[in-house]
Amino acid sequence: MCFPSTFLFTCLLYLVDSSHFRGGIISWKPAENNQIEINYRVAFRASFGHTCDENTIRNGTLLSGEGSLQCVEGCSDTITTMSYYCTDFSATEDWTSGTNSVKYNLSASSNNLYTFGFSSCCWISLVEGGSDWMMRTTANLTVRQDTGKINSSPISAMQPVVRFSYGCDYTLKIPVSDDDGDVVKCRWSTQTPNDECGGVCETLSGSYLDERSCVLSYNATRFTGWYAVALQIEDFQKSTDTAPFSSVSLQFLIFVGNSSSSCESRPVLPQNIITNGSIHHSSVYKIFNESIIARSGEATLRVTAIETVSPIGMIKSELFPYGTSGREWFVTVTWKPTKSQLGTHLFCYTAVDNLGQTSDQTCATLVVDEEVADTPEPDNLIVLNSDCNAFKTPEKVHTKCIEVTTGVPQSFYLATSCSSNFVQCNELGTGYIMRCVPGTEWCQHVLTCVHAGTCNTEG
Structure with missing residues (x-):
């Protein structure tokens, strides 16, 4: 050049x-x-x-x-x-x-x-x-x-x-x-x-x-x-x-x-996988899929929309109730980046309630990398990226979460490729990356974090 x-x-x-x-x-x-x-x-x-x-x-x-x-x-x-x-x-x-x-x-x-x-x-x-x-x-x-x-x-x-x-x-x-x-x-x-x-x-x-x-x-x-x-x-x-x-x-x-509610009544954004300043890697033609949860600032208010600033081709679902509190809602965003979208993109979202009040805006960086050859993934693990903060195959997370939450016996936890991290599922099939406290690691057969190196001796 x-x-x-x-x-x-x-x-x-x-x-x-x-x-x-x-x-x-x-x-x-x-x-x-x-x-x-x-x-x-x-x-x-x-x-x-x-x-x-x-x-x-x-x-x-x-x-x-x-x-x-x-x-x-x-x-x-x-x-x-x-x-x-x-x-x-x-x-x-x-x-x-x-x-x-x-x-x-x-x-x-x-x-x-x-x-x-x-x-x-x-x-x-x-x-x-x-x-x-x-x-x-x-x-x-x-x-x-x-x-x-x-x-x-x-x-x-x-x-x-x-x-x-x-x-x-x-x-x-x-x-x-x-x-x-x-x-x-x-x-x-x-x-x-x-x-x-x-x-x-x-x-x-x-x-x-x-x-x-x-x-x-x-x-x-x-x-x-x-x-x-x-x-x-x-x-x-x-x-x-x-x-x-x-x-x-x-x-x-x-x-x-003007608003009839207090300044503290704006919607809030609980801990989502897509957090402010987080970086998420995806590959060309690989599906990126995450859920975004929002909570009303007061019990008498409701979230009516989760507005987004998205890259070309990202699809947002309808707004659905989340959990049983009556105060939380969620949408799911799905994106299959093309070769022309290689590089860095910003993705932002904001919750809106029935009074028109908005939450703070959350923005993350989405990085589209070159397509890489598929490598077999172990069926019993959810594979995370090298930073252990994002799913390699989000669609697999949804499938595995549905399997464990509807299975017998019922479970809500999955092991990951990072020993200090595990996935917590809900009955909607959404998985969240959780981290064990320092010095411990996830032990799948007891479904808890244990002292590092002791998982095989506990059961």
Whole structure:
């Protein structure tokens, strides 16, 4: 791969009418044959012609987007129209979200400043701060001295609409991931020296952004209504560096509304297999399958939805009651990644209750590896990955959990390929990875953890 020795590009997205735009992100990574792959996620108001359902996602239907992705500095290309594959939708919030990518040919030029992006007039009319807006993503494609490779930008993901209750304090963790292992920081988008956000720059007045941890803190006591959040996600070789390798635009909406319940009554997310910051490896054409459980914040409330930000092709089940408490519900997500999805993806989820209150967002990294030849798995073990924190074959877990919980004698536990871990099943066929305390290991024939090395002598 050959790039100019110094190559800086900025990405802008253009819309014709964006009053129903619900935010998005533009990121990129180097590709083969002197190309880069630009990835974008966009969200729109569903009732304005952006209709999506389970069949749309399952069939991989390409939806017509609005506007175009353009290079506006250092080049003058219209790269693509903003068509996208729907990945998620919300009937209650009236939004559709999806993603797509496009390969772009780079050419050596004496002008090394390149600008691509997405902009228009009029977000949603209620957003504080103004109407016109812009998204701008910038990257330096110089071969890095530390890795000898071209940099890849960081990635991020957020729900299109984040709901806050008036009078409550919030800390919103902005999920970030970087394939190069760089230091990632977050900052507010600005209008100078280059316009990164149009009329929605710094429109969440009174909030505080911790740039190093990418945590946004906000006391929702100013006004009710709609707010736009416009951020730049940037990667650095060292935390003390001031010049980023790239600057990725992330924008979404916050709605502050009145609630009759206390600030502590929001839904919560019990310990799931997919936890905040966890990493899950999958292979091309291998099924990734996990359940997500949510609990209402009060006994009188109920969870009505678990909203997701998903990779292309991930299917989410209906919402079902979980257990007998009357306060827990769950969905199951299933994904069979293709070869074009090799690499890193972010997956996020949020619980919503019948008052419109939302839980904190949980985000995990899904890594799709090259397909590897199948190796026989022992029938009496659940095989985990090398970190012992994810199932190698989730579909087998469901089958084995059903077998043991409906068998005679009935059991709820399975051994794993990691001696210090075991699987706890429920009667719905969902398995959870559990860990023995340090110094002990799982002993299947007594169904408990015992001192390491003593399993064969106890029974």
